[in-house]
Structure formats: structure tokens, C-alpha cells
Amino acid sequence: MSSPAPLISSESLIAEVIDNGEISGQQLLVICLCMFLNMLDGFDITAMAIVGHAVSGELSLPPDLLGWIFSCALAGMMAGAMFLAPLADVIGRRSLIIISIALVAASILLTALATSFFEFLSLRFVSGLGAGAMLATQAALAAEYSPERVRSLSVAIVVAGYPAGALLTSVVAAWVMPEYGWRGMFWFGGGVTLTMGFVAWLLIPESLKFLIERRPPGALERVNRILSKLDRAPVESMPRIAPGAAKSQRGAIESMWQLLGKQHRILTLTLWLTFFLCFAALYFLMSWIPLLMQASGYSEADGRQSFFLFNLGGVIGIFIMGILSLRLKLTNVVFTLLVGASIGMAVFAAVPGRISLLLPIIFVIGLLQQGGFTGLYSVAAKAYPTELRSTGIGWAIGLGRFGAVVGPAAAGYLIDAGFDMSTNFYVFAIPMAIGGLIAYRLNIR
Numbered sequence: 001m002s003s004p005a006p007l008i009s010s011e012s013l014i015a016e017v018i019d020n021g022e023i024s025g026q027q028l029l030v031i032c033l034c035m036f037l038n039m040l041d042g043f044d045i046t047a048m049a050i051v052g053h054a055v056s057g058e059l060s061l062p063p064d065l066l067g068w069i070f071s072c073a074l075a076g077m078m079a080g081a082m083f084l085a086p087l088a089d090v091i092g093r094r095s096l097i098i099i100s101i102a103l104v105a106a107s108i109l110l111t112a113l114a115t116s117f118f119e120f121l122s123l124r125f126v127s128g129l130g131a132g133a134m135l136a137t138q139a140a141l142a143a144e145y146s147p148e149r150v151r152s153l154s155v156a157i158v159v160a161g162y163p164a165g166a167l168l169t170s171v172v173a174a175w176v177m178p179e180y181g182w183r184g185m186f187w188f189g190g191g192v193t194l195t196m197g198f199v200a201w202l203l204i205p206e207s208l209k210f211l212i213e214r215r216p217p218g219a220l221e222r223v224n225r226i227l228s229k230l231d232r233a234p235v236e237s238m239p240r241i242a243p244g245a246a247k248s249q250r251g252a253i254e255s256m257w258q259l260l261g262k263q264h265r266i267l268t269l270t271l272w273l274t275f276f277l278c279f280a281a282l283y284f285l286m287s288w289i290p291l292l293m294q295a296s297g298y299s300e301a302d303g304r305q306s307f308f309l310f311n312l313g314g315v316i317g318i319f320i321m322g323i324l325s326l327r328l329k330l331t332n333v334v335f336t337l338l339v340g341a342s343i344g345m346a347v348f349a350a351v352p353g354r355i356s357l358l359l360p361i362i363f364v365i366g367l368l369q370q371g372g373f374t375g376l377y378s379v380a381a382k383a384y385p386t387e388l389r390s391t392g393i394g395w396a397i398g399l400g401r402f403g404a405v406v407g408p409a410a411a412g413y414l415i416d417a418g419f420d421m422s423t424n425f426y427v428f429a430i431p432m433a434i435g436g437l438i439a440y441r442l443n444i445r
Contacts, residue, residue: 017208017232019147026205026229030145031154033204034138035161037101040196041131042165042311043172044108044189045073048124049287049307050173051182053294058182059117063291067412070287071405072121074279076128077135078401084133085394092216093141094206096133101197103130109190112183132401135162136394143381143389144207152330152378156322159374163314163366166286170308205229212239258388259395267383268392270442271376275400277435278338278373280407281345281428285310285369287408289362292421302355309359310366317371322378330379331442337372338436341365345429349422372436379444403431 018027048055048070056066080100088096107126114120139155146154169185176184205226211219215238224234259268289310290303298306317337324333344365351357377393384392411424419427 017227017230018145019149023147023150024230026226027145029203030205031142031157033200034142034158035164037097037138037196037200038135038158038161039165039168040189040193041104041134042162042167043169044104044127044165044193045077045131046166046169046286046311047173047185047189048073049166049290050169050304051177051185052287052291053300054177054182055120059120061117063415064409064412065117066291067287067409067415069117069120069124070283070408070412073124073128073131074283074401074404074408076125076130077132078128078398078405079125080129080132080134080398081136081394081401082132082398084129085136085398086391088133088137088140088394089210089388089391090214092206092210092214093137093144094204096137097141097204098197098201100130100134100137101193101200103127104134105190105194105197108186108193112186112190132398133394135159136397139377139381139393140389141204141207144209150326151382152325152375153322155378155381156318156325156374159377160315160318160322163311163318163370167308167311167315170304170311173304259392264384264388264392267442268396270438271380271383271392271396272399274435274438274442275376275396276403277431277438278376278403279400280403280410281342281432281435282369282373282407283404284407284411284424284428285365288411288415288424292415292424295415296353296421298355306359306362309363311370313363313366313368314370317367317369318374320367321371321375325375325378329445330375330382331439331444334372334375334379335436335440337368337375338439339433341369341372342429342433342436344368345425345432349425349429369432372439376439379439379442382444383442 052066052070055061055069056063061069084096084100104127107123107130111120111123111127114123138158142154142158143151172188173185176188180187206222208223208226211223211226220235220238223238227234258264289307290300293303293306294300321333321337344361348358348361348365351361376396380393380396381389407428411428414424414427
């Protein structure tokens with residue numbers, strides 16, 4: 001057996017274990033688990049886009065009220081990312097992920113029993129609350145188990161789970177809805193999420209950085225268990241905390257205020273604005289593509305296929321972004337993809353209304369838009385230090401998600417006022433282009 005390692009600084013230990021050498025199986029397991037859990041979030045949250053037509057028919061909901069149901073889940077994600085995700089910097093990444101999974105599973109299962117507009121609003125908000133906290137926390141955990149050289153790619157892989165789950169929504173709907181209706185979609189999503197909560201409880205470790213810098217009770221034993229799984233020698237005592245990390249004992253509220261301190265203020269405000277604009281455009285599409293296609297005279301199957309291709313493009317685009325970020329400046333890649341997406345939305349609005357043209361264009365929009373948008377998660381993960389990472393990512397995603405609330409709701413009012421699909425695409429291409437231009441100024445490698 002290897003002899004215990006000598007006392008070293010926390011930075012040296014983490015660099016040796018995480019950043020140097022080959023990526024271990026444990027590190028790959030963490031990244032893959034986080035990606036799969038994000039797939040469940042993507043399925044659970046975007047299922048409403050697929051079942052929206054059936055729900056609106058059963059509950060006699062006009063487009064503006066349906067838009068509020070879409071937005072309520074996203075408002076919950078905003079609150080979860082802002083107010084629950086920072087708790088991961090206090091109670092740990094693992095604990096908050098498991099709590100969030102339980103919250104999502106319970107609310108999704110209850111949604112299958114909903115019979116009124118207000119029940120839908122409240123349950124979709126709770127689902128979003130758990131999903132928002134989980135998405136931000138998993139991005140932080142994946143970043144902290146990834147070597148610096150592939151950190152952007154690792155975060156991209158994890159975040160790719162969300163559109164991958166949305167993509168599966170279309171596939172599962174074609175199998176479940178003819179037999180079990182829209183309620184069957186929520187029974188399926190809630191049951192799988194509950195099962196994965198147990199898997200996460202068994203397999204997801206705590207962040208090594210969190211344990212070393214926060215030092216909760218039993219930290220040394222937990223650190224050595226993780227080191228064993230990473231095929232590293234144990235330590236006899238906790239490493240000394242590196243300069244700068246010692247102040248990580250601040251509470252969640254103080255961490256939030258640190259984001260607007262002199263050191264991080266400009267970065268934080270710029271990130272918030274960029275996330276807001278991109279969320280508004282992205283979730284307009286994530287919520288309304290199937291219904292807009294049907295309202296334009298295409299079949300329900302065409303609407304599902306459009307949604308499938310948009311998210312398939314998103315998954316591919318996210319991996320392309322991750323690979324490009326290994327060689328090119330991260331914010332340059334984000335800028336190029338987001339501005340390209342805005343151009344794609346304008347082209348979609350301008351071409352003749354033939355499904356053979358619209359489907360490949362919506363695929364390209366998904367590739368560019370979701371690839372560029374996901375790069376913002378990597379930007380946030382790289383921009384903040386360990387003690388602020390979950391809080392920084394959570395608040396960037398959280399305040400940005402106010403755009404995700406505004407986007408679908410605004411589109412609902414535009415549709416109710418008689419604006420067609422092309423007009424909506426022109427309108428939402430504008431914030432996407434502005435978001436890309438602002439991202440360029442963040443100047444993160």
C-alpha cells in the first residue's frame with residue numbers, strides 16, 4: 001500500500017489529484033452522472049412544450065395563460081439557481097444535488113395529477129426550483145472534478161444533458177402519449193427522476209475542493225475515501241488551506257454580495273446581462289416551437305420533429321463548442337455561435353414556408369444557439385474562484401433566467417395579439433445577437 005502523502009497546501013493537492021496526469025474513472029463517472037441528471041431535467045422541464053397543446057385543450061387555456069405555465073417553470077429555475085444553488089457552497093454539492101432531485105421528482109409526479117391552471121403553475125414552479133439548483137450545482141461539481149485543460153469541455157458535456165433530455169421528450173411522447181396521454185409523460189419523467197435520485201445518493205461524491213476548503217465534520221475521512229477512488233495516496237491530516245481559500249467559510253448571503261464587490265462587479269453584471277438576453281431567445285424556442293409550427297398549419301408530428309431537430313442540433317453544437325474551446329478563446333467561440341444563431345433565426349423567418357426548408361434551418365439554429373449559450377456556463381465556471389463558483393454560476397443562471405421567464409410569456413402575448421411565427425423569430429433574433437456581442441467583451445479563455 002502507498003505510504004501517506006506529506007502535508008501539502010490545498011492548491012498543491014488539488015492540482016496533483018485533479019489537474020495532473022490522466023483523467024481517472026471516478027472523474028469520468030462524476031461528469032457522466034451529472035450529464036445524465038441534466039438529461040432528466042431537460043426532459044422534465046421541456047415536456048410541457050410537447051404536451052402544451054393537449055393541456056391547453058383539456059383546460060381551455062388561451063396562448064397567454066399557456067405562456068405563463070411555460071414561464072412559471074423557468075421562474076422556478078431562476079429562483080432555484082439564485083437562492084438554492086448558493087447553499088451548495090455551504091452544505092456541499094452532493095447534498096444539494098440529492099435534495100434537488102427529490103424536489104423535482106415529487107413535483108413532476110404530482111403534475112400528472114393536476115387538474116387546474118393554478119395547480120400547474122405551482123407545481124411547474126417547484127419543478128423548476130429543483131432543476132435550477134441542480135443545473136448550477138452540477139456544473140460546479142463537474143468543473144471541480146475536471147483538469148483545467150479540459151474544464152470547458154467537461155462543463156459542456158454536463159450541460160449538453162439538458163437539450164439531450166429535451167430531444168428525448170419528442171421520442172418518448174410519440175411512444176407514451178397515444179396510449180397514456182399527457183399525464184403519462186409526467187408519470188414517466190417523475191418515476192425515472194426518482195430512480196436516479198437513489199443512484200445519485202449511491203454514486204455522486206462530494207467536491208474534493210469543497211471538503212478541503214470548507215472542512216465539514218468528518219472531512220479528512222471523506223477526502224481519503226475520494227482519494228482512494230481517484231487512485232491516489234491518502235493524507236494523514238488535512239492540507240493547509242492556500243492563501244485566499246481560507247476566507248471560504250463565508251455564508252451564502254455574504255458570497256452573493258461578494259459577486260458585486262469591486263473585484264467581480266463588472267464581470268458579474270456583464271454575465272447577468274448576457275445570460276438574460278440569451279435565455280429569452282433560447283426559451284422562446286424551447287417553449288413555443290411545436291405550438292408555433294401547428295399554428296402555422298403544420299401537423300403535430302411536424303411540430304415534434306422540429307423540436308427534436310432543434311435539440312439534436314443543440315446537443316451537437318454543445319460538443320462542437322466544447323471541442324473548439326480547447327483550441328480557441330472561449331468567448332470568441334461563444335460570440336461566433338450566438339451571432340450565427342441570430343442570423344439563422346432571421347433566415348428561418350424569411351424563407352418560404354416549406355417544411356423541407358424549415359427543418360434543416362431549425363437544426364442549424366439549435367446547433368449554433370445552444371452551442372454558444374452553453375459556452376456561457378463554462379465562462380462562469382472559469383471566471384469565479386472555488387469559494388464563489390456555485391454562487392457565481394447560480395446567480396448568473398438565476399438572474400439570466402428572468403429572460404427565460406420573460407421570453408415565453410412575451411411570445412404568448414405576441415401570439416395572442418395575432419403575430420405569426422416569422423414575426424416572433426425576427427423579434428427574438430435581436431436579443432440573441434446582442435448577447436453574442438456582449439459575450440465577446442467578457443474576454444475569458
